[in-house]
Amino acid sequence: MAKHDLLVEIGLEEMPARFVTSSMNQLSKKMEKWLNEKAIEFDHINMFSTPRRLAVLVKGVAEAQKDIHEEAKGPAKKIARDESGNWSKAAIGFTRGQGVSVDDIYFKEVGGVEYVHVNKFIKGQPSISLLPELKEMITSMSFPKNMRWADQDLRYIRPIKWIIALFGNKIIPLGITHVTSGNETRGHRFLGGPAAIEAPEQYEAALSKQFVVADPVKRKNMILDGIKKLEDEQGWDIPVDEDLLEEVNNLVEYPTVLFGGFEKEFLELPQEVLITSMKEHQRYFPVKNQNGELLPFFVTVRNGDSRHLEIVSKGNEKVLRARLSDASFFYKEDQKKDIDSALKKLETIVYHEEIGTLSEKMARVRKLTAQLSSALQLSENAKKLADRAAEIAKFDLVSHMVYEFPELQGYMGEKYAKLLGEPQEVAAAINEHYMPRHAIDSVPPSLTGAILSVAEKMDTIVTFFSIGIIPTGSQDPYALRRQASGIVQILSEKKWELSLEKIMKASLGEMEAKGIMKRDRNETLHDLEQFFKARVKHLLNEQGIRYDLIDALLENEIGNIAILSERASVLEVKKQEAGFKENLEALSRVINIAVKCENKVEVSPALFENKFEAKLYEKYQAVYADYQSAGSETRAFELLVSLKAEIEDYFEHTMVMADDDKLRKNRLSLMKDISDLISGFAAMNKIIVS
Amino acid sequence: MNIQNMILTLQKHWSGHGCILMNAYDTEKGAGTMSPYTFLRAIGPEPWSVAYVEPSRRPADGRYGENPNRLYQHHQFQVIMKPSPDNIQEIYLDSLRALGIDPLEHDIRFVEDNWENPSLGCAGLGWEVWLDGMEITQFTYFQQVGGLECKPVSVEITYGIERLASYIQEKENVFDLEWTDGFTVRDIFMQPEYEHSKYTFETSDLDMLFQLFTMYEKEAHRQMEEGLVHPAYDYVLKCSHTFNLLDAKGAISVTERTGYIARCRNLARKVAKTFYEEREKLGFPILKQKEERINGQA
Numbered sequence: 012m013a014k015h016d017l018l019v020e021i022g023l024e025e026m027p028a029r030f031v032t033s034s035m036n037q038l039s040k041k042m043e044k045w046l047n048e049k050a051i052e053f054d055h056i057n058m059f060s061t062p063r064r065l066a067v068l069v070k071g072v073a074e075a076q077k078d079i080h081e082e083a084k085g086p087a088k089k090i091a092r093d094e095s096g097n098w099s100k101a102a103i104g105f106t107r108g109q110g111v112s113v114d115d116i117y118f119k120e121v122g123g124v125e126y127v128h129v130n131k132f133i134k135g136q137p138s139i140s141l142l143p144e145l146k147e148m149i150t151s152m153s154f155p156k157n158m159r160w161a162d163q164d165l166r167y168i169r170p171i172k173w174i175i176a177l178f179g180n181k182i183i184p185l186g187i188t189h190v191t192s193g194n195e196t197r198g199h200r201f202l203g204g205p206a207a208i209e210a211p212e213q214y215e216a217a218l219s220k221q222f223v224v225a226d227p228v229k230r231k232n233m234i235l236d237g238i239k240k241l242e243d244e245q246g247w248d249i250p251v252d253e254d255l256l257e258e259v260n261n262l263v264e265y266p267t268v269l270f271g272g273f274e275k276e277f278l279e280l281p282q283e284v285l286i287t288s289m290k291e292h293q294r295y296f297p298v299k300n301q302n303g304e305l306l307p308f309f310v311t312v313r314n315g316d317s318r319h320l321e322i323v324s325k326g327n328e329k330v331l332r333a334r335l336s337d338a339s340f341f342y343k344e345d346q347k348k349d350i351d352s353a354l355k356k357l358e359t360i361v362y363h364e365e366i367g368t369l370s371e372k373m374a375r376v377r378k379l380t381a382q383l384s385s386a387l388q389l390s391e392n393a394k395k396l397a398d399r400a401a402e403i404a405k406f407d408l409v410s411h412m413v414y415e416f417p418e419l420q421g422y423m424g425e426k427y428a429k430l431l432g433e434p435q436e437v438a439a440a441i442n443e444h445y446m447p448r449h450a451i452d453s454v455p456p457s458l459t460g461a462i463l464s465v466a467e468k469m470d471t472i473v474t475f476f477s478i479g480i481i482p483t484g485s486q487d488p489y490a491l492r493r494q495a496s497g498i499v500q501i502l503s504e505k506k507w508e509l510s511l512e513k514i515m516k517a518s519l520g521e522m523e524a525k526g527i528m529k530r531d532r533n534e535t536l537h538d539l540e541q542f543f544k545a546r547v548k549h550l551l552n553e554q555g556i557r558y559d560l561i562d563a564l565l566e567n568e569i570g571n572i573a574i575l576s577e578r579a580s581v582l583e584v585k586k587q588e589a590g591f592k593e594n595l596e597a598l599s600r601v602i603n604i605a606v607k608c609e610n611k612v613e614v615s616p617a618l619f620e621n622k623f624e625a626k627l628y629e630k631y632q633a634v635y636a637d638y639q640s641a642g643s644e645t646r647a648f649e650l651l652v653s654l655k656a657e658i659e660d661y662f663e664h665t666m667v668m669a670d671d672d673k674l675r676k677n678r679l680s681l682m683k684d685i686s687d688l689i690s691g692f693a694a695m696n697k698i699i700v701s
Numbered sequence: 702m703n704i705q706n707m708i709l710t711l712q713k714h715w716s717g718h719g720c721i722l723m724n725a726y727d728t729e730k731g732a733g734t735m736s737p738y739t740f741l742r743a744i745g746p747e748p749w750s751v752a753y754v755e756p757s758r759r760p761a762d763g764r765y766g767e768n769p770n771r772l773y774q775h776h777q778f779q780v781i782m783k784p785s786p787d788n789i790q791e792i793y794l795d796s797l798r799a800l801g802i803d804p805l806e807h808d809i810r811f812v813e814d815n816w817e818n819p820s821l822g823c824a825g826l827g828w829e830v831w832l833d834g835m836e837i838t839q840f841t842y843f844q845q846v847g848g849l850e851c852k853p854v855s856v857e858i859t860y861g862i863e864r865l866a867s868y869i870q871e872k873e874n875v876f877d878l879e880w881t882d883g884f885t886v887r888d889i890f891m892q893p894e895y896e897h898s899k900y901t902f903e904t905s906d907l908d909m910l911f912q913l914f915t916m917y918e919k920e921a922h923r924q925m926e927e928g929l930v931h932p933a934y935d936y937v938l939k940c941s942h943t944f945n946l947l948d949a950k951g952a953i954s955v956t957e958r959t960g961y962i963a964r965c966r967n968l969a970r971k972v973a974k975t976f977y978e979e980r981e982k983l984g985f986p987i988l989k990q991k992e993e994r995i996n997g998q999a
Contacts, residue, residue, distance in 0.1 A: 160842050314810050
């Protein structure tokens with residue numbers, strides 16, 4: 012069958028850079044899906060995007076849909092003909108429904124019975140007659156943020172300016188808003204002009220002549236080459252931040268890399284301030300020397316060619332100079348203030364209307380920090396440092412610098428605390444208590460920082476849960492999930508001997524004392540447990556732990572996360588070993604029957620009827636004692652499975668559900684004791700063995 | 702090009718594209734958007750194209766005339782076109798060319814910037830326009846004004862006059878900018894900058910300002926009940942400016958702040974709704990005129 016290329020280009024006013032790539036991918040996926048649904052064959056899809064366009068070029072698209080040959084089964088042979096041997100109504104009706112005639116009928120056996128069959132043939136329609144459906148594909152694109160314009164009803168990422176829809180050299184007629192499809196694209200805003208695309212395969216080259224590099228990968232490489240060239244010429248090191256490169260790449264159609272400089276005095280500002288001013292505010296790449304020190308230069312990417320670069324560079328220098336002047340003014344002003352006056356100001360900052368001020372929040376965090384410090388048996392001096400860090404952790408929030416550069420919270424706190432003579436540990440903890448700041452950030456390096464981080468995050472989560480603000484679905488405005496993951500990550504890496512529930516309850520106690528609790532305590536605690544379990548599940552899942560093992564480990568309370576991880580690894584290893592299945596079955600039997608124990612009593616050996624009861628009881632007591640000092644989770648597991656033989660003998664000779672009340676109660680109580688010991692490790696009955 | 706000529710150039714440009722040239726509205730306000738020529742006229746189905754210079758007061762930005770970049774009062778050149786024309790970006794870029802900015806010699810980019818003014822119940826999508834890395838214009842398609850969905854959508858273009866002038870005139874200090882031959886911004890605005898800063902941060906009477914806020918608010922509600930949108934809206938603007946003065950002096954705690962903003966927003970929403978209703982009662986006269994013109998031609 013003949014093939015043609017297919018081109019669709021959506022011309023737009025400048026899209027937000029952060030949505031360009033995902034929108035391009037979406038368009039390509041939609042195109043692929045549509046072609047597959049329509050059974051139109053094609054070779055492959057090339058994607059293009061710039062701030063002003065999303066495009067797909069589909070190579071080798073079949074001229075028509077695939078023909079369909081299909082066997083259809085009709086009525087049984089015995090009702091296909093009437094008494095006189097003519098085709099019955101049922102048979103005729105069937106063939107008519109299939110668009111064939113009775114002459115096409117043949118018989119075929121299905122399950123020992125003969126049925127009417129026909130071969131159906133559906134001729135594929137020409138692609139060109141179906142392609143107008145692409146209108147639906149274009150208008151059904153979904154974007155994170157949509158807008159309306161002029162008097163149009165369509166909600167789209169930005170106003171649509173033109174549409175190209177071309178199959179071979181034929182224009183596919185589409186009308187979207189006030190735009191009618193054609194074959195004319197638009198070039199670079201200033202360097203290029205309109206260009207007619209005669210055939211889809213000319214698309215990239217035609218745009219290139221109009222100073223538009225439509226392939227984002229090629230554009231990115233142009234930027235990287237420009238950066239490399241500067242590095243070589245100047246002897247610089249220009250670290251390329253992937254996210255920034257991606258953003259810059261989607262702000263330009265024709266990139267040219269250039270550099271500018273700023274006054275050396277500004278290098279006295281903290282590095283993060285310089286980097287934030289350049290990267291976040293201006294989308295510049297900071298420049299370093301070979302020793303990794305910042306140099307008074309920046310690299311930027313212009314949407315245009317290399318003419319008049321000196322004007323562009325000068326303009327950018329002027330903007331950066333104004334920003335850095337502001338920053339150094341703030342830096343000097345901030346240093347005139349002391350910590351006490353800053354803390355005083357926190358008393359007037361409302362953290363959340365129903366929760367209170369930032370100052371009140373930090374008073375709670377300070378108490379929780381003290382409890383954690385004691386639980387972790389810190390030295391008196393270390394306790395003092397943690398307490399001071401908690402006391403002043405938020406003092407930089409009222410500085411000019413953090414007001415202007417909110418992303419520098421914590422970082423400025425560390426700088427200023429050091430300048431104001433606070434101990435190094437305290438200063439560092441102020442910055443570290445925000446860690447991990449995002450999914451791939453590391454946990455606080457210092458113990459003080461980690462304690463403060465856990466206390467602050469736990470307070471945030473518990474306060475919001477206490478007033479009924481709980482993340483659901485995509486709704487998590489206070490990023491509570493990220494903070495809970497942060498706690499889980501810290502506890503898992505620091506391996507503290509602390510149960511998560513204990514920290515949770517300590518924090519909850521603070522809420523109750525301060526009258527913040529607006530809900531039932533047990534209900535809140537339950538929600539918190541479920542919430543944290545989901546985070547722990549996620550962590551274990553990422554560690555490659557099998558699903559049923561995770562469920563088994565999280566059946567009861569979370570407890571010590573480090574131990575939980577260790578148990579997970581032990582189970583992963585043990586389940587490969589011979590005898591695992593049998594061990595597990597024995598332990599599960601106990602757990603399963605112990606569920607029936609309603610009123611547990613002290614086990615009385617006097618009520619034992621056979622020696623196997625006594626043997627299991629003794630074994631249990633010995634294992635119980637050893638288990639408390641097992642030392643490792645591997646040993647703990649081995650101790651539990653050492654009960655296997657006694658358990659099996661016991662069940663072979665003992666009827667747990669005895670008719671006699673006393674006997675039954677005594678037996679169930681023994682089962683319950685053992686079950687509790689086993690479940691303390693993991694709900695073994697939840698583990699799946701093949 | 703001095704500021705006076707910049708303004709004349711922009712006026713000529715936008716009047717050439719059908720904008721009514723208007724003057725600043727005479728009530729204090731923080732931004733050109735708050736002028737009734739924008740806030741009210743962006744509401745409803747009637748077409749509207751207008752351009753004007755708006756002196757905008759930001760009490761908190763007052764720096765006694767000592768900071769080279771910040772002003773108690775700066776100037777915005779504001780353009781509103783409803784419905785937004787299809788080639789609005791090209792018209793805008795032509796205005797830059799008219800100001801002597803040749804896009805081929807510079808780097809001009811449209812960088813995503815979504816605008817929101819919760820105290821007026823307004824939201825829009827668009828860009829900040831960068832000229833060699835400097836933000837010179839806010840470019841916004843209004844989606845919501847006073848809590849009402851915009852249909853048709855207005856486009857708002859706001860040039861920061863001093864910003865743009867500092868680039869065109871290559872001046873580092875805003876006070877060195879030439880307004881017209883022989884007059885700088887310093888000559889005209891230094892004294893008021895100093896005095897307004899001193900007033901805002903030192904000598905203003907807080908009790909009086911608190912009282913005024915309450916009185917203005919009450920009057921706004923009362924006039925709205927009479928269906929008198931414009932007098933009511935004047936008092937909304939006065940509330941907003943009074944709030945800004947109080948806020949700049951740190952007289953409003955963060956808790957109260959939310960409360961005051963909510964009060965302004967309620968007023969703005971009510972005004973928006975009343976304006977729509979009053980125009981509807983009048984039969985949306987500007988829309989009617991336009992339709993008659995079109996029918997007349999046909």
